[in-house]
Amino acid sequence: xxxxxxxKALVIRYLLLTAGMLIMILPMVFMISSSLRPNAMTxxxxxxxxxxxxxxxxxxxxxxxxxxxxxxYMKNTLLVAGTSTLLVAWIASMLAYSISRFQFQGxxxxxxxxxxxxxxxxxxxxxxxxxLAVRFHLIDNLWGVILFYTAWMIPFSTFLIKGxxxxxxREMDEAIYMxxxxxxxxxxxxxxxxxxxxxxxxxIFNFLFSFEExxxxxxxxxxxxxxxxxxxxxxxxxxxxxxxxGFVLAMTCLSMIPIVLLYILLQKYFIAGLSSGAVKx
Amino acid sequence: xxxxxxxxxxRQDPRLLILLFPGILMMGLFTFYPIIKMFxxxxxxxxxxxxxQSLFVGFQNYRDVFADPIARRSLVNTLYYLILxxxxxxxxxxxxALLIVRIxxxxxxxxxxxxLPVITSWVVVALLxxxxxxxxxxxxxxxxxxxxxxxxxxGWLSSRWPAMTATAFLGIWKGIGWNMVIFxxxxxxxPKQYYEAADIDGVxxxxxxxxxxxxxxxGTLLFALVMLIIGAFNxxxxxxxxxxxxxxxxxxxxxxxxxTQTFDSLKLGYSAALSFIVTxxxxxxxxxxFRAFKAx
Amino acid sequence: xxxKNRRKGMIWALLIIMVAGLLSGCASEEPQVAGEPITITFWxxxxxxxxxxxxxxxLIEEFQAENPGVVIDxxxxxxxxxxxxxxAGATTRMLPDVLRGDIGFVPLFQSLNVLVEMxxxxxxxxxxxxxxMDAPNSTAARGEHFYxxxxxxNTKILYYNKDLVSTPPANxxxxxxxxxxxxxxxxxxxxxxxxxxxxxxxYIWSNGGDVLSPDYSTAExxxxxxxxxxxxxxxxxxxxxxxxxxxxxxxxxxGDTDGMGTGKYAMTIDGPWKAKDFATKYPDLNIGxxxxxxxxxxxxxxxxxxxxxxxxxxxxxxxxAAWEFIKFMTAKDAxxxxxxxxxxxxxxxxxxxQEALDAMPLLPIFAEALETCRTRPVIPQWGDxxxxxxxxxTEAVLGLKPVKTALDEAAKExxxxxxx
Numbered sequence: 001x002x003x004x005x006x007x008k009a010l011v012i013r014y015l016l017l018t019a020g021m022l023i024m025i026l027p028m029v030f031m032i033s034s035s036l037r038p039n040a041m042t043x044x045x046x047x048x049x050x051x052x053x054x055x056x057x058x059x060x061x062x063x064x065x066x067x068x069x070x071x072x073y074m075k076n077t078l079l080v081a082g083t084s085t086l087l088v089a090w091i092a093s094m095l096a097y098s099i100s101r102f103q104f105q106g107x108x109x110x111x112x113x114x115x116x117x118x119x120x121x122x123x124x125x126x127x128x129x130x131x132l133a134v135r136f137h138l139i140d141n142l143w144g145v146i147l148f149y150t151a152w153m154i155p156f157s158t159f160l161i162k163g164x165x166x167x168x169x170r171e172m173d174e175a176i177y178m179x180x181x182x183x184x185x186x187x188x189x190x191x192x193x194x195x196x197x198x199x200x201x202x203x204i205f206n207f208l209f210s211f212e213e214x215x216x217x218x219x220x221x222x223x224x225x226x227x228x229x230x231x232x233x234x235x236x237x238x239x240x241x242x243x244x245x246g247f248v249l250a251m252t253c254l255s256m257i258p259i260v261l262l263y264i265l266l267q268k269y270f271i272a273g274l275s276s277g278a279v280k281x
Numbered sequence: 282x283x284x285x286x287x288x289x290x291x292r293q294d295p296r297l298l299i300l301l302f303p304g305i306l307m308m309g310l311f312t313f314y315p316i317i318k319m320f321x322x323x324x325x326x327x328x329x330x331x332x333x334q335s336l337f338v339g340f341q342n343y344r345d346v347f348a349d350p351i352a353r354r355s356l357v358n359t360l361y362y363l364i365l366x367x368x369x370x371x372x373x374x375x376x377x378a379l380l381i382v383r384i385x386x387x388x389x390x391x392x393x394x395x396x397l398p399v400i401t402s403w404v405v406v407a408l409l410x411x412x413x414x415x416x417x418x419x420x421x422x423x424x425x426x427x428x429x430x431x432x433x434x435x436g437w438l439s440s441r442w443p444a445m446t447a448t449a450f451l452g453i454w455k456g457i458g459w460n461m462v463i464f465x466x467x468x469x470x471x472p473k474q475y476y477e478a479a480d481i482d483g484v485x486x487x488x489x490x491x492x493x494x495x496x497x498x499x500g501t502l503l504f505a506l507v508m509l510i511i512g513a514f515n516x517x518x519x520x521x522x523x524x525x526x527x528x529x530x531x532x533x534x535x536x537x538x539x540x541t542q543t544f545d546s547l548k549l550g551y552s553a554a555l556s557f558i559v560t561x562x563x564x565x566x567x568x569x570x571f572r573a574f575k576a577x
Numbered sequence: 578x579x580x581k582n583r584r585k586g587m588i589w590a591l592l593i594i595m596v597a598g599l600l601s602g603c604a605s606e607e608p609q610v611a612g613e614p615i616t617i618t619f620w621x622x623x624x625x626x627x628x629x630x631x632x633x634x635x636l637i638e639e640f641q642a643e644n645p646g647v648v649i650d651x652x653x654x655x656x657x658x659x660x661x662x663x664x665a666g667a668t669t670r671m672l673p674d675v676l677r678g679d680i681g682f683v684p685l686f687q688s689l690n691v692l693v694e695m696x697x698x699x700x701x702x703x704x705x706x707x708x709x710m711d712a713p714n715s716t717a718a719r720g721e722h723f724y725x726x727x728x729x730x731n732t733k734i735l736y737y738n739k740d741l742v743s744t745p746p747a748n749x750x751x752x753x754x755x756x757x758x759x760x761x762x763x764x765x766x767x768x769x770x771x772x773x774x775x776x777x778x779x780y781i782w783s784n785g786g787d788v789l790s791p792d793y794s795t796a797e798x799x800x801x802x803x804x805x806x807x808x809x810x811x812x813x814x815x816x817x818x819x820x821x822x823x824x825x826x827x828x829x830x831x832g833d834t835d836g837m838g839t840g841k842y843a844m845t846i847d848g849p850w851k852a853k854d855f856a857t858k859y860p861d862l863n864i865g866x867x868x869x870x871x872x873x874x875x876x877x878x879x880x881x882x883x884x885x886x887x888x889x890x891x892x893x894x895x896x897x898a899a900w901e902f903i904k905f906m907t908a909k910d911a912x913x914x915x916x917x918x919x920x921x922x923x924x925x926x927x928x929x930x931q932e933a934l935d936a937m938p939l940l941p942i943f944a945e946a947l948e949t950c951r952t953r954p955v956i957p958q959w960g961d962x963x964x965x966x967x968x969x970x971t972e973a974v975l976g977l978k979p980v981k982t983a984l985d986e987a988a989k990e991x992x993x994x995x996x997x
Contacts, residue, residue, distance in 0.1 A: 330688070415830075416831070417831060437829055527824070527828045529969075529972045545964065
C-alpha cells in the first residue's frame with residue numbers, strides 16, 4: 001500500500017520535472033533548431049520551432065568551423081577562463097584560509113572590505129579600471145582580461161570558500177603543527193584537499209563568468225587574434241548588421257560545449273561544495 | 282585553551298603574509314583603488330581628455346541624480362525587476378530542487394538541463410527573448426494562432442510595464458538553475474534522521490516542509506536573497522538587448538542609465554554618484570536582511 | 578631566533594621581487610627600432626555585411642604595397658563602441674592613429690582635446706581638401722581649423738514599397754496622408770528608426786523651422802516653435818492611427834530593414850546603405866526611390882557621412898604615415914572602390930566618374946539631395962541634444978505628454994545643456 005503511494009508520488013515528481021524542463025529548454029531548442037536552418041529563415045513568420053527535414057542544413061556550422069578564427073577565439077577564451085579560474089582558486093583559498101583560521105591585524109577590516117566589494121555594481125568602475133589597464137600596458141593583452149577577472153572573482157570565491165573552511169574541524173591542523181608543520185603545510189596538506197569541493201564549486205561559477213564576460217573584454221581586447229568568443233560573437237553580428245543569425249547561433253551552440261563538459265565533470269563537487277557555512281549562514 | 286595559544290603564536294607567523302599578499306595585491310590594485318577613485322570622482326565634475334581640469338562640485342552630482350526623473354524611473358524599474366525576479370527565482374528554483382532531491386534516476390540529466398540556461402551567453406538569450414516577445418514573435422504567434430487567446434500582436438515590449446515584465450521573465454528563466462543548485466546543496470545537507478523521525482510521527486508533506494526543510498535552508502535562503510538582490514541591481518544585458526531602454530527611456534534600469542550617462546553624455550561624476558547610491562542601497566538591504574534573519 | 582629573522586628577511590625579499598617583477602613586467606616599454614615597419618592603428622566602422630571590409634582589406638594591401646614600411650592594422654568597432662573606446666582612451670592616450678567615424682564625432686572628440694589639427698599639421702592639407710567637396714569637408718571644421726578630412730558623405734532619400742505605394746508623394750504632407758491611407762493591421766505606413774536630430778531635423782527644416790537658433794545658443798522658440806509642434810503632432814496622430822512606428826518607439830516592432838523587406842512597413846527615409854541592404858537581403862523587394870518630398874519650404878535633408886580623424890597621441894612618424902593613408906583613402910580610386918559597396922564618394926573626380934555611377938545607380942538622386950541638405954549643428958553637445966529630442970519627441974508620439982509640453986521641456990533641457 002505504502003509502496004504504491006510512494007511510486008505514485010514519484011511519477012508525479014517526474015511529470016512535474018519534465019513539464020518544467022520542457023518550458024526551460026524551449027528557448028534552447030529554438031536556438032539549436034535555428035542554428036540548423038538557413039540564415040534568412042531564422043526569424044521568419046510564422047515562427048517554427050522544429051525545422052522540417054528539408055530545411056536542415058549544416059551550412060552555419062560549416063561556415064563557423066571552416067573559419068579558422070573560431071578555433072583561435074576558443075583557444076583565447078579557454079586560456080582566459082582557465083587561467084583566471086585557477087588563479088582565483090589559488091588566491092581565494094589562501095585568503096579564505098587566513099581569514100578563517102587566524103586572528104591578525106586588519107582581519108575584520110579585510111573581510112568586510114571583501115563583502116563590500118560584492119555589493120558594488122561592476123560597471124561603475126570601468127573608467128578607473130581602464131586607466132589602470134593602460135598604465136600597466138594591459139590593453140590588447142589577454143593578461144589585461146585575466147588579471148581583472150581574477151580580482152573581481154576573488155571576493156565572492158573567498159566568501160564561499162571561507163564558509164566551507166569554517167566548517168572543517170581543526171584536528172588535522174593541530175596534528176600537522178605537532179609534526180612541526182607550518183601554516184603553509186596546513187594549507188597544502190589539510191585545507192586544500194578538504195576544501196576542494198567548495199573550490200571546485202566556485203570554479204564552475206568563475207569559469208562560467210570569465211567564459212562569457214563581454215563588457216570588459218570588449219574594452220580591452222582589440223586585435224582579432226586575441227578576441228574571446230563573446231567579443232567575437234558581438235563583433236560578428238554588429239559588423240554584419242545583425243542579419244546573419246544562423247552563424248551567431250551556431251557559434252553559441254559550439255561555444256557551450258566546454259562549459260557543459262566542465263559542468264558534467266564537476267557537478268558532483270558542485271553540490272557538495274555549496275553546502276557550506278557561508279551558504280547556510 | 283591550547284588552541285587559542287596556538288592561534289596566538291601563529292598570528293605572528295610572517296608566512297601569513299605569503300597567504301594574504303596575492304589576494305590583497307590583486308584586490309587592492311584592481312578593485313579597492315578604482316572604488317576609491319570612483320568615490321572621489323562622484324564629488325567632481327569629472328572631465329576626461331588631454332589637459333582638462335576637473336571641478337570640485339560637492340554634492341551636486343548626488344543632487345542631480347535625485348532631481349533626474351529618468352534616474353528615478355530607472356531606480357523604480359530596477360526595484361520592479363527585483364520584486365518580480367527575486368521571489369520567483371527562489372520559489373521556482375526551490376521547487377525544482379525539492380523535486381529533484383528525492384529522485385534517483387536521471388537526476389544528473391535534469392540538473393544539467395535545468396542548469397543549461399545559466400550557462401548560455403546572456404547576450405544571445407536576451408536576443409532570443411527579444412524575438413520571442415516581439416510583436417511578430419513566438420509568444421504572440423502561440424497566443425493568437427495556436428491557442429487563439431488573443432487576436433494578433435500584443436505589444437509586450439512596446440510600453441514600460443509589459444516590457445519590464447518581459448525582461449523579468451528572462452531574468453527568472455536564466456536564474457532558476459542557479460537557485461536550484463544552491464537549494465539542492467542545502468537540502469542535501471539536512472540530516473536524514475529528521476525526516477525519518479518525522480515519518481514515524483506521521484506528519485504530512487506540508488508539515489515536513491514547514492518544520493524541517495524550511496528551517497534547514499534558512500541560511501541558504503538568506504544567501505540566495507542577498508546574492509539575487511545584488512544581481513538585480515546589476516542587471517544590464519536583458520534591458521540593453523531587449524529594449525535598449527526604449528521607448529523614451531521608459532524601460533531604463535540603473536545600470537543602463539549609468540552606462541549611457543558615462544559614455545554618451547560623459548557625465549562621469551554623475552554616474553559615479555549614481556553608482557554609490559546603488560551601492561548604499563545594496564548595503565542597507567543586505568544589512569537589513571541579515572538583521573531580520575538573525576532576529577528570528 | 579636568528580633563523581627566524583633570516584626566514585622573515587627571505588620572505589620580504591621574495592615579496593619585493595614579486596612586486597618588482599610584476600611592475601617591470603607590465604611597464605616594459607617597447608622602443609621603436611629604426612627600420613621596423615610603422616604600424617598604423619585604424620579604427621573604423623565599415624560594414625562587413627555590405628562587403629565593405631573586404632574592399633577595405635584590399636585597399637589596405639594596395640596601400641601597403643605602395644608604402645613599404647607601413648602596416649595598417651584595422652579594427653572594426655560598432656558606432657557606439659567606436660565612440661566609447663575614444664572616450665575611454667581619452668584620459669589615457671590609448672587611441673588609434675586614424676579613425677574613420679561619424680561626422681558628429683569631430684566636435685565631440687575635439688572638445689576632449691584629442692584630435693590633430695590637420696590643416697596646420699600638414700602642408701598639403703589644403704591641396705588634399707581641394708579634391709574633396711566643400712560641404713562634407715566643412716563638417717571637419719571647428720572654428721578656424723580642420724580636425725579631419727571627409728571620408729564619405731550621404732544624405733537621405735525616400736524609399737517606398739511599390740506594391741504598397743502606387744503613386745509616390747509630391748510633398749511631405751502627401752507622404753503622411755499616403756502613410757495613413759495604406760496602413761492596416763499588417764502594414765504600417767512609415768517607419769522611422771530613431772527620433773533624434775538625425776531623424777527629425779529634416780522634417781522641421783523642410784517646413785521652414787529649425788532645431789536650434791542659427792548661433793546654436795538656444796533651442797527656445799525653435800524646437801518648440803509652431804512648425805516643430807505641427808511636425809511632431811502629425812507623427813503622434815499617425816502613430817495613434819497605426820501609420821507611424823519604429824524600433825525605438827516600440828521595441829517590439831520589427832527593425833526598419835527587415836520590416837521594409839517583409840512588407841510590414843511601406844516607406845522610410847534613409848541613406849544610401851539601405852539600397853544595398855535591401856538588394857542583398859531582400860532581392861525580390863519592389864522598392865522605389867525618390868528625393869525626400871519637399872515640405873512647406875523645400876526638401877532639406879540632413880548631411881551625414883564619415884570623416885577621417887587623427888589623434889594627438891601618435892608620434893610624428895605615425896602621424897605622417899597616417900596622413901598618407903588618409904590621402905590614399907580619399908583619392909579617386911579608393912573612393913570608387915568604396916562606392917561599389919555603398920559608400921558615397923566625397924572625392925570630386927570619383928563622384929563624377931562613370932564607374933561610380935555604374936556602381937551606385939542612385940548616385941544622381943543623392944547628388945541632387947546633397948545640393949539642398951544641411952549639416953546638423955556642429956557643437957560638442959549635439960549627441961546629448963539629439964538624445965533629448967529623441968526622448969521628448971517619442972514621449973509626445975506615444976501620447977505620454979501633449980506635444981507642446983514635451984517640446985517645451987526639450988527646449989528647456991537643451992538650453993541648460995547649451996549654457997554649459
